[in-house]
Amino acid sequence: MPSMISQLAVLSALLLQAAAQTLSISSVGAIGTGCSPGTVKAHVNQADQSVSLQFSNFRADTGPNYAISDGRVNCQLTVGVQVPAGYQFAFDQTVLNTAYSVSSGVKVSSSTSYYFQGELSESSGTCGVTGPASSSYTTLVNRLSPTIWSPCGKASIVSINTDLRADNGNTNNSGSISVRNSTDASFIWRRC
Ligand SMILES: *[C@@H]1O[C@H](CO)[C@@H](O)[C@H](O)[C@H]1NC(C)=O
Numbered sequence: 001m002p003s004m005i006s007q008l009a010v011l012s013a014l015l016l017q018a019a020a021q022t023l024s025i026s027s028v029g030a031i032g033t034g035c036s037p038g039t040v041k042a043h044v045n046q047a048d049q050s051v052s053l054q055f056s057n058f059r060a061d062t063g064p065n066y067a068i069s070d071g072r073v074n075c076q077l078t079v080g081v082q083v084p085a086g087y088q089f090a091f092d093q094t095v096l097n098t099a100y101s102v103s104s105g106v107k108v109s110s111s112t113s114y115y116f117q118g119e120l121s122e123s124s125g126t127c128g129v130t131g132p133a134s135s136s137y138t139t140l141v142n143r144l145s146p147t148i149w150s151p152c153g154k155a156s157i158v159s160i161n162t163d164l165r166a167d168n169g170n171t172n173n174s175g176s177i178s179v180r181n182s183t184d185a186s187f188i189w190r191r192c
């Protein structure tokens, strides 16, 4: 019995320690049709263990006055991260603060994927809304799978691609989606 209790104590101490790990960002690069260099900022929220990506002008539009390319935009971020010794992290979901306005039958969606540079596996998630619908502020959640872990305890580079789609299915209906202020990618830790 005493040994079981001490094992539990050790386990909860490890969990607490894992929860207190900190991630730091050393660099951020952005490229894509939805973001020009210098329009994206990233910072780590230690309190809720997430990376907040702030876009200044990231939107997709569809309708009679828009080109097909206006309905498919993306932003590929290259983020240098410093991972504490003995730990690795993985993103589990992204939360996008969006605004959208879509008429009947028009679909808007957001997808996120990420991978660590030099590794083959990628994790991704998508979610969307079909019109008629509109909202000036809605959070869209992309749950990412499978879980892809960072290299163990060292600096690495993670590529995070976010795309927005607006598709009217070749009708004359209109729709748009934009990221209002930020996308927050939350992460989890494990020992390695
Ligand atoms: C879209 O509008 C144009 C111009 O009014 C019209 O010629 C065309 O047939 C419409 N297309 C559809 C799919 O309704």
Ligand SMILES: *[C@@H]1O[C@H](CO)[C@@H](O)[C@H](O)[C@H]1NC(C)=O
Pocket (backbone or CB within 6 Å): 052, 054, 097, 137, 181, 182
């Ligand atoms: C984005 O806007 C929402 C709602 O106004 C707010 O709760 C959130 O803190 C904002 N995020 C950032 C990074 O400013």
